[in-house]
Amino acid sequence: MLEYDGALSAPGNATFGQGSGNYSWDSVDCVGTEDHLLDCPKVMGAKGCTQAENAGAICYSEAPFRVRLVGGTSVTEGRVEVMYDGSWGTICDDAWGLKDATVVCRMLGFEGALAAPGNASFGRGSGNVLLDGVTCDGSEDNLAECSHNGVGVHDCDHGEDAGVSCFSGDPFKVRLIGGPAVSEGRVEIFYDGSWETVCDNNWDFKEAKVVCRMLGFDGALAAPRAAAYGQGSGGILLDSLGCDGTEDKIADCYHRGVGVHNCEHANDAGVRLIGSVDDAEGRVEVLYDGSWGTICDSDWDIRDATVLCRMLDFDGAMEATHSARFGKGSGDSILEGVRCRGREDHLAECLHAGFGSNVCDHEKDAGVICYSNVRLVGGSSDAEGRVEIQHMGVWGTICHDQWDILDATDDPVTLKVGLKYSTWVYGELSATTNGTS
Known part of the structure; x- marks a missing residue:
């Protein structure tokens, strides 16, 4: 109303002297966003008050506080101290949380906060306890914009000094463990040299979406709880995550602080x-009659997947997935009962039940995991060796169970290494070709 930026304190008890005349209002109760006191709930008349109870205000223009971190092991952490009126003071840890710490970290040029420790975790300060009951929503640019009890108003000692741990960049790496495929599993986060888990308090679809985005996936299908993919070991890093689902990384979401959990x-x-x-795996969709549709996983196997992968210019298929592993499609399910021999150049050359509409529901959408790059390793010439396949940037081997001359002859392998045919199989995983060994 007076065109200041905000208030630092709301003193009572006629701090600035007693007024005269009648009281107009009592029990004024604003939320702080109103443009005028007339917009706030209040009691008219204030017959129960005397002039000794006159209310006052201390206003500010421009940010009145500067902050620094003291006592930490690096510039990213420490006890929070606030410069006001020429002196440094501390903050009481009453109501102190990650949202408050986030504001402090941003004031210091960091992206956000990882923890908001209290109880003088970074040592006791000296001088005044400047602020108590600090309550920010996390979006403020300065602590002065947050609610608090008023400058110098507190019931604390320095054993309750508040601290922060800040970050810039992405302090976390994530991985999925214990699932049947790379697309699902227990969430584990790498921080400070070790992998730790996430507690499922408040865990839902929004938090899962952020994890998926960090891993390069399109989105989340489910957010299983209660150790659905087995119990982890080591520490529990995060609890009570609160994402809105649009964040690029978990560090941008609210949580109780690193290592704080129950x-x-x-x-x-x-x-x-x-x-x-990556582009080497996903739900299979087929363009037919101007529309994209899915394939039902009835009879869907590695031979069908091999044909599909070759249509997409991959060398072959590692897996034919079922039960909408890569998410449910939309539109029609247009093919069912696909049965390829594996040598076809196109799915249209394979047997199937005919093009249809909604031949099964999308819970049965078929998918593939394709591969490119095959090499022979460990042989005495380019014509022999252990077969290795590259998937998602990693080279892996093939188990010899059921491995035979037909597998060694398979086009994706022999053509990739520039050979025309195989003559026999020997050893663990090696193939001989062109009659040489």
């Missing part, structure tokens, strides 16, 4: 993802 590993959180981490 969980055990029976509460480990997990995710099931939509889409794929």
Whole structure:
């Protein structure tokens, strides 16, 4: 109303002297966003008050506080101290949380906060306790914009000094463990040299979406709880995550602070993802009669997947997935009962039940995991060796169970290494070609 930026304190008891005349209002109760006191709830007349109870205000223009961190092991952490009126003072940890710490960290040029420790975790300060009951929503640019009890108004000692741990960049790496595929599993986060889990308190679809985005997936299909993918070991890093689902990383979400939790590993959180981490895997969709449709997983196997992968210019298929592992499609399910021999150049050359509409529901959408790049390793020439396949940037081997001359002859392998045919199989995983060994 007076065109200041905000208030630092709301003193009572006629701090600035007693007025005269009648009281107009009593029990004024604003939320702080109103443009005028007339917009706030209040009692008219104030017959129960005397002039000794006159209310006052201390206003400010421009940010009145500067902050610094003291006592930490690096510039990113420490006890919070606030410069006001020429002196440094501390903050009481009453109501102190991650949202308050986030404001402090941003004032210091960091992206956000990882923890908001209290109880003088970074040592006791000296001088005044400047602020108490600080309550921010996390979006403020300066602590002065947050609610508090008023400058110098507190019931604390320096054993309750508040601290912060800040970050810039992404302090976390994530991985999925214990699932049947790369697209699902228990969520584990790498921080400060070790992998730890996430507690499932407040864990839902929004938090899962952020994890999926960090892993390069399209989105989340489910957010399993209660250690659905097995119990982890080691520490529990995060609890009570509160994401809105649009964040790029978990560090941008609210949580109780790194290492602060009331969980055990029976509460480990997990995710099931939509889409794929790269272009080599995903739900299969077919363009037919001007529309994209899915394939039902009835009879869907590695031979069908091999044909599909070759249509997409991959060398072959590692897996034919079922039960909408890569998420449910939309539109029609247009093919069912696909039965390829594996040598076809196009799915249209394979047997199937005919093009239809909604031949099964999308819970049965078929998918594939394709591969490119095959090499022979360990042989005495380019014509022999252990077969290795590259998937998602990692080279892996093939188990010799059921491995025979037909597998060694398979086009994706022999053509990739520039050979025309195989003559026999020997050893563990090696193939001989062109009659040489």
